[in-house]
Amino acid sequence: MTVDVPGGRPAALPTPGPGDPRLARLSLNQWTTRKWSVADAVAGCERAGIASIGLWREKVAQYGLEASARTVRAAGLRVSSLCRAFGFTAPDFDLDDARRAVDEAATLGTDCLVVVAGGIGSGSRDLAGARARLADRIGELEPHARAAGVRLALEPLHPMYCADRAVLSTLKQALDLAERWPVESVGVVVDTFHLWWDPEVFAQIARAGDRIAGYQVCDFLVPLPPDPLLGRGMMGDGVIDFRPLTAAVEAAGYRGDIEVEIFNADVWAADGDQVLATLIRRFVTEVR
Structure with missing residues (x-):
């Protein structure tokens, strides 16, 4: 009997194989198989019939930027995104590193660089000041991104991460900021x-339209683990109703890849090929 990981639930359907049209827009975000290198993740995608991959800068640096680009190209995969440029709110924000992230995205062949804003900073309570710094630094980076043909993709994070990871908590906040610059x-x-969870999410997705640079899916587990960063679950293991969200994103005009991005210790500990088989099945049964 085929079972899903990490929970061991019987699989709802046989695993769709390479070439199945239902998988045409599926992308593996590399952090879902965190223990895999770039080469491992690319090979896993090839075995599973996943045509796109979202890469992480840490993994790319370990494997080498040029080697990563060559490996992805040789496999015929798309790069759906590069994650991430981070820490725009920090007093010591490294603009040069953010520019390097833009250049890395261009080298890897993706126009989507995920931007995680950063929190308010250790010992600070100045949320308004942190958001003002974020806006200023996006303004400093935007000309470089525009010249490179890379889009800065602002990612709002759940409000529980506002203090330490992202002072953007809603899609409305992200759009209010993004609309200061060209959509490209x-x-x-x-x-x-x-x-x-956001009661305005559907209205804001419709508002976003062609500003949607990426769509990422995973489930929200209840109860959350002691480290809430690891509260992401395989689709169908939590509380999210994915199909209305997918329909809204597509109605807004998004036709790009759909990344499965899971931060979960049990998923990371499982066999990578079994993780891919499970996420393929759940993508078909839960997401689209």
Whole structure:
């Protein structure tokens, strides 16, 4: 009997194989199989018939930027995004590193660089000041991104991460900021884990339209683990109703890849090929 990981639930259907049209827009976000290198993740996608991958800068740096680009190209995969440029609110924000992230995205062949804003900072309570710094630094980075043909994709995170990870908590906040610049250079990421709870999410997705630079899916687990960063689950293991969100994103005009991005210790500990088989089945039964 085929079972899903990490929970061991019997699989709802046989695993769709390479070439199945239902998988045409599925992308593996590399952090879902965190223990895999770039080469491992690319090979896993090839075995599973996943045509797109979202890469992380840490993994790319370990494997080498040029080697990563060559490996992805040789496999014929698309790069749906590069994650991430981070820490825009920090007093010591490294603009040069953010520019390097833009250049890395261009080298890897993706126009989507995920931007995670940063929190208010250790010992600070100045939320308004942190958001003002974020806006200023996006303004400093935007000309470089525009020249490189890379879009800064602002990702709002669930409010529980506001203090330490992202002072953007809603899609409305992200759009209010993004709309200061051309749509070609600054967009937004719609991530189900971070936005499912928001009573305005459907109106804001419709408002976003062609500013949607990426769509990421995973479930919201209840109860959350002691480290809430690891509260992302395989689709169908939590509380999110994915199909209305997917329909709204598509109605807004988004036709890009759909990344499965899961931060979960049990998923990371499972066999990577079994993780891919499970997420493929759940993508078909839960997301679209």
